[in-house]
Amino acid sequence: MGLTTTFGHGEIISATSFNNTHSTVYAKALDNIDVLKKLNATVLHEVDATTMAGHSKLSGKNFDQIVFNFPHVGYVFGLKDKDMIRLNQDFVSGFFNNAGMILSVDGEVHIRHRWTSRV
Structure with a gap:
């Protein structure tokens, strides 16, 4: 806010x-x-962060800043830790690929992790 x-x-x-x-x-x-x-x-x-560039209300727009708070796929019970890590890596990679499609030339991407302290 x-x-x-x-x-x-x-x-x-x-x-x-x-x-x-x-x-x-x-x-x-x-x-x-x-x-x-x-x-x-x-x-x-x-809005799926990994396909947002194709969203009807976002497609064709250019953003100066994109902020992504707490990117995480959620918890999938039964998966091993290494598999959860891979899911999250793929998720963040998909986000960056899509953000690049709608980010202005001099734009910025900011990601805030859950455990990031407030400044």
């Missing part, structure tokens, strides 16, 4: 989620979505 509240508007922000966030387990998600919409940000659900 920091960017939209800092700018005071959200016209230049597109926020996406993989899940249909209206039925999410994230406690603050609905409040955050309401703030984004009130500030006129674009909010899209069911």
